[in-house]
Amino acid sequence: MKAKHQRLVLALFALAGVAGAGVLAASALRDEAAYFRTPVEIRDGKASVGEPMRLGGMVAANSIRRQSDGLTINFVATDGKASVPVEFKGIVPDLFAEESGMVADGRLRGDGTFVADRILAKHDERYMPPQMGEMPKNMKAPATT
Amino acid sequence: MHAYANPTRFLAIAKPLTPWLLGVGLLLLLVGGWAGLTQVPGDYKQGETARILYVHVPAAWLGMGGWTALAVAGLVQLVWRHPLSGIAARAIAVPGMLFTALCLATGSIWGRPTWGTWWEWDGRMTSMLVLLFLYAGFIALTNGDEGQRQGGALSRGAAIYAIVGAINIPIINRSVVWWNSLHQGPSITLRGSSIDGALLWPLGLTLLGFSLLFGAMVLMRMRRIIADNRVAARLRRLADDEGI
Numbered sequence: 001m002k003a004k005h006q007r008l009v010l011a012l013f014a015l016a017g018v019a020g021a022g023v024l025a026a027s028a029l030r031d032e033a034a035y036f037r038t039p040v041e042i043r044d045g046k047a048s049v050g051e052p053m054r055l056g057g058m059v060a061a062n063s064i065r066r067q068s069d070g071l072t073i074n075f076v077a078t079d080g081k082a083s084v085p086v087e088f089k090g091i092v093p094d095l096f097a098e099e100s101g102m103v104a105d106g107r108l109r110g111d112g113t114f115v116a117d118r119i120l121a122k123h124d125e126r127y128m129p130p131q132m133g134e135m136p137k138n139m140k141a142p143a144t145t
Numbered sequence: 146m147h148a149y150a151n152p153t154r155f156l157a158i159a160k161p162l163t164p165w166l167l168g169v170g171l172l173l174l175l176v177g178g179w180a181g182l183t184q185v186p187g188d189y190k191q192g193e194t195a196r197i198l199y200v201h202v203p204a205a206w207l208g209m210g211g212w213t214a215l216a217v218a219g220l221v222q223l224v225w226r227h228p229l230s231g232i233a234a235r236a237i238a239v240p241g242m243l244f245t246a247l248c249l250a251t252g253s254i255w256g257r258p259t260w261g262t263w264w265e266w267d268g269r270m271t272s273m274l275v276l277l278f279l280y281a282g283f284i285a286l287t288n289g290d291e292g293q294r295q296g297g298a299l300s301r302g303a304a305i306y307a308i309v310g311a312i313n314i315p316i317i318n319r320s321v322v323w324w325n326s327l328h329q330g331p332s333i334t335l336r337g338s339s340i341d342g343a344l345l346w347p348l349g350l351t352l353l354g355f356s357l358l359f360g361a362m363v364l365m366r367m368r369r370i371i372a373d374n375r376v377a378a379r380l381r382r383l384a385d386d387e388g389i
Contacts, residue, residue: 008224015220015308022312026323034325035267056325093261095190103327120261125332127195128341129186 036103042114043082049108055084056103056122064098077102077114088116095121152371155229159364166364170357177350185344197255198340199347203355204248208276209314211241211359212307215283216314219307222299229367232297234307235287236366240359242280249273260327268320269328272313279310294377297370 036056057077064075072089101122181199188195218234292298332339
């Protein structure tokens with residue numbers, strides 16, 4: 001075996017080792033590196049009352065209610081399998097809307113309501129001109145090019 | 146593979162290629178930027194804000210593509226000891242870091258109006274920041290080292306660092322799939338694009354424009370390293386001739 005081939009084999013072994021380590025680390029981090037918890041994880045008891053955490057989900061349709069103080073809003077966060085009622089006092093980002101994604105910082109109250117200190121809006125990976133965005137919901141997303 | 150090991154032969158191609166890459170790249174950027182800012186409609190949800198993607202997306206891809214090229218150069222250096230591989234790696238590091246920083250900056254500016262935050266420690270943003278630090282580490286490791294004025298070869302440590310750092314590239318790419326993240330999922334995949342065609346075409350122009358510009362920067366920096374090497378070699382010869 002020539003020295004060049006020896007170095008190549010050595011480098012490939014090292015690369016495979018590093019890739020393996022990376023995959024192991026990534027899978028071990030799978031839960032820990034999540035930026036937020038989903039409603040179904042809360043339903044399954046993965047979050048305890050009073051523990052600071054982030055909740056992510058879609059804002060359920062027709063669920064946003066504004067309280068009489070004009071600042072506090074209530075809505076339901078859902079991931080399609082479970083939902084969690086959320087209460088938030090403050091100003092939400094412009095993109096915060098029903099049937100759109102959001103991430104809330106806060107903690108779970110004893111009655112199962114998530115009390116948020118801060119709300120971030122999450123948007124999806126689709127970008128399109130406004131006319132298409134106004135298409136009826138039962139139509140498919142615009143064809144990809 | 147060693148046909149272009151001779152710097153003279155490499156320069157014969159690199160020299161006339163540089164102004165072409167620079168000129169065509171700038172032209173494409175100008176057209177793409179003009180089209181992206183004025184000719185296509187705003188996004189249905191984000192409005193005008195989404196136009197920053199014509200800079201943000203190419204910057205992200207080039208930041209990641211830069212390290213991929215750096216890792217390949219590191220491997221070629223380690224295994225084949227090709228004389229240009231170390232020079233190429235040194236040349237790629239700075240523009241790669243520049244585009245990574247541009248990606249992080251535009252992402253932050255974009256995040257404030259859309260998500261409501263300048264920065265969050267989610268998987269995508271954190272792994273991209275790690276890439277910036279990897280570039281900084283590589284530059285610190287190779288700048289002013291022994292190889293810089295003696296042919297430009299990378300030390301074994303720097304070459305291994307470049308290869309090992311590549312593990313971060315698939316992590317950045319998959320971060321929005323593996324972990325819940327604030328950053329949305331991938332828009333452009335092998336199966337197609339969820340950016341509508343009406344908004345997509347300027348991205349092709351700016352992507353190609355930034356890529357050509359990246360190539361021009363790399364060639365310019367490679368030529369500079371080769372020139373530095375020649376000066377150093379000539380000075381050494383002069384010193385030898387004078388018997389110092």
